[in-house]
Amino acid sequence: MPRCRNLAALLVLRTILMTMLLATTAAFPAEAVSVETFVIAIGGQTQPLPGFACTTFAPASPGIAFFVNTTPSVPLDGLANCGIAGLFRTIQLASNGPSSDTTSLSTSFAQNTFSGSSLALARIGGVLAEAHATFLGPSNSLITEGAASYALFEDRLTATSPSVAAGTPGTIRMRFSIAGELSVTGPPPFSSVADVELNYSVGSSGSFLLMRAQATRADLVPFATSGTGAPLAGFTLAPGSFSGAGEVDSFQLPITWGSPFAVKMGLLAGAIPGSGATTDVDFSQGATLTGIQLFANGVPIQDFSIEAESGTAYGASGVPEPTSGAMVVSGTLALVAAYRRRPLRSEHRSD
Incomplete structure (x- = not known):
């Protein structure tokens, strides 16, 4: 009986420590100017070990909390x-x-096979994400x-205008273009997830939804919504x-004229197939x-200007392509093409 109590206490302690770790990591201030990418592709059957090892799971990256x-x-x-x-x-890069x-x-394990891949690209003003997965068995x-x-x-x-005094309360509304597709193929009734999310934040506010779509079965129409509820x-x-x-619009969120404020945007693609299914999320157009x-x-206010810590020339039309914009676009397309040509890394487990 004492051993059972000790094991239970250990499990609780592990959970508390993980919660503290994630909270501490998320609490570190992000770089004022930064880009961040995350990729994951995993498959296998968990092998629980003595002492409740391999029984506690958590998100793979603190950034997922966005x-x-x-x-x-x-x-x-x-x-x-x-x-x-x-x-x-x-x-994450500054x-x-x-x-x-x-x-x-x-990879293959027991009677199962899994194949999956993911891609992410971030630059100031634009992001893209892609994920694909198939699970059999x-x-x-x-x-x-x-x-x-x-x-x-x-x-x-930092927003300024000759017609607005510094320190004046204000708001900002942003518009984002987005293009891509997602799908689930395979026999029901097994549930899958093909999910895309576009989120943003302004200042110290939490993240807000711009758009989300999620398919769970091949025979059901996916859920899809904008953050404001607009069609x-x-x-x-x-x-x-x-x-x-x-295009999707943000809410109007508070700023102060003449004072710096952070703007953050992120795009997530998630593909978790059920048995016999394939999930594809392709937002490589970004x-x-x-x-x-x-x-x-x-x-x-029409006569405004924006000074960006990144040096980007923001305006009423958002963010222009960088001076080397053609190179960025061609480089992105080359990355996507190479990603789609590369062979899947293969692993086999007999357990």
Whole structure:
């Protein structure tokens, strides 16, 4: 009996320590100008070990807290230690970007096979994310599998205008373009997740939704919504799929004229297939800040200028392509093409 109590106490302690770790990590201030990418592709059947090892799972990256989490969780004791193949990686740079990352995996375990891949790219003003996964074989509660990615950028802006005194309360509303598609294929009734989320924040506020779409079964029309509740013009819904291109607006959020405030945007793609299913989330066309409106005491201001810590030339049309914009676009397309050509990393586990 004392041993049982000790083991239970150990499990509680592990959970508390993980919660503290995530809270502490998330509490560290982000760089004023930064880009961040995250990729994951994992698959395997967890092998519980003595002392409740490999029984506690958590999000793979603190940055996932910016979104509604639809990414595979990972064991605190490590993927390999717990019998799970694959990897996850977060890269944060104090730069304008672009920064990109990819990963892929093909693995088999017991009677199951999993293949998955993910891609993320972030630069100031724009992000893209992509994830694909297929799972075959019987499912059980010990199996962990899926692929996901996210891309984030953060900049610090200061708004000024000759017609607005510094210190005047104001608000900002932003517009973002986004294009891509997601789908679930495979036999029901097994539930899957193909999810895309576009989120943002201004100042010290928490994150807000710009757009979200999620498909769970091939025979059901996906859930899709904008953050403001406005219709998603330019997008098409069908059983098992969501696709298109359009623009979404933020809420009006408070700023102070003449004082710096942070703007952050992130795009997440999550693909977790059920048994016999394939989940695809392709937003490699990405999302870009394409419009900025500023207000002072509720009145729209036209003659404004924005100074950005990143040096980016923001204006009413959002953020322009960098001077080397053609190179950024061609480099992005080359990255996506290479990512799609690369062979999946293969692993086999007989356990």
